[in-house]
Amino acid sequence: MNKKKGRVFSGARPTGRQHLGNYLGAIKNYVDLQKDYDCVYCIVDLHALTTVEDTLNLKQNTNEMVLDWLAAGVNPEETIVFVQSHVPEVTELHTILSMVTPLGKLTDLPTFKEKVRMQPENVNYGLVGYPVLMTADIVLYKADVVPVGIDQAPHLEFAREIVRSFNHRFNTKVLIEPQMKNTVIPKVLGIDGKEKMGKSLNNHIELAATAEETKARVLDMVTDPARIKRTDPGNPDICNVFTMHKIFSPQADIDMVNVECRRAGIGCVECKTLYAKNLNQELKPFREKRSELASKKSLVDEILQDGSNRARKIAQKTMQEVREAVQLP
Ligand code: SF4
Incomplete structure (x- = not known):
């Protein structure tokens, strides 16, 4: 021991x-x-x-x-x-x-x-x-x-x-x-992309939320404000979605977003949907364990x-x- x-x-x-x-x-x-x-x-x-x-x-x-x-x-x-x-x-x-x-x-x-x-x-x-x-x-x-x-x-x-x-x-x-x-x-940062994530600002994503609720919150995330049209290239370095990708997504997805965002090869909705999928995947074991514990x-x-x-x-x-x-x- x-x-x-x-x-x-x-x-x-x-x-x-x-x-x-x-x-x-x-x-x-x-x-x-x-x-x-x-x-x-x-x-x-x-x-x-x-x-x-x-x-x-x-x-x-x-x-x-x-x-x-x-x-x-x-x-x-x-x-x-x-x-x-x-x-x-x-x-x-x-x-x-x-x-x-x-x-x-x-x-x-x-x-x-x-x-x-x-x-x-x-x-x-x-x-x-x-x-x-x-x-x-x-x-x-x-x-x-x-x-x-x-x-x-x-x-x-x-x-x-x-x-x-x-x-x-x-x-x-x-x-x-x-x-x-x-x-x-x-x-x-919260989904507003400005303030620290917190309940009082209602800009948070709960760990125990359902996959659907999580996706809805992620789709509300603020992205690179200069990217107005789908055809505008974005800057992942100032985008909170990319920051979160770097924590919860596999390396291949991070690399892809890093390249494709800059040349408008991926849209923000697509990018956020991918992040939501990865986040839900990461949180799946946590949520299953939580439900099991809560049932006792x-x-x-x-x-x-x-x-x-x-x-x-x-x-x-x-x-x-x-x-x-x-x-x-
Ligand atoms: S494509 Fe992704 S990283 Fe780029 S601005 Fe949109 S949400 Fe942010």
Whole structure:
């Protein structure tokens, strides 16, 4: 058996059915990391409470997201998959860590300012404490490594500062400073070809959509805007359809589109139909597995229950050490 390199922690908000952007940006990496690390993947439902719209259908969204993870290859036999609020120790650690976190730093974070701008009617305390709860998530499970994209790197650096501050203040080494695992997170554009793929913009393609729904979404994709007539040569280098071909199509199709688009040898409808066919082909095993898993009604609940039992064991041990370090009576 391979010796693992350490423990990875990652959290994701319960956003329901996952789309291609989620797959390429996170889920694929979740699956790959399992080879080398003991993985702890958490559905961060408490974080979701900071934004009003996320609180609708939390259970349903959790269920759908877990089904997608499992169908994509997250293996709950090895990996701990659980829901943040099922391990209440995280809120206790959050409170303790908040005592060593300067308020000024929290309110200065660009992400906090951005949230204030986005939801001025709901600037709640949870938004300010978000990075502290995130730190508690990571260190509660003694994670060695956290996979982060470049835009998340400052958050992890801040988490490391909180850990150092805690260890220094209580003269302990109980909490582990998590290391950053720089992860290239590709920016997957939506079918509008402009914005990052996301549900809120309705520019996404769900992994679990039917083949017909997928084809319809692909046919709606925006292509090279300079290509107006079928006889106009196109530029695949600026076309999102070609970008996606490069991820999901066989090399022969990629090469063909690369040549034929430039000399108007292939039309955009034909090109998108080919991409839809290849994408559906790639997603076929995922969809079959997902349907099979979804037919087992209590499966996700059982996996999450088992995951929270395993996570809680680690959490309780950490909290015992933390309480001793803080000398709580
Ligand atoms: S032929 Fe394909 S790559 Fe070229 S512009 Fe049309 S959709 Fe894009």
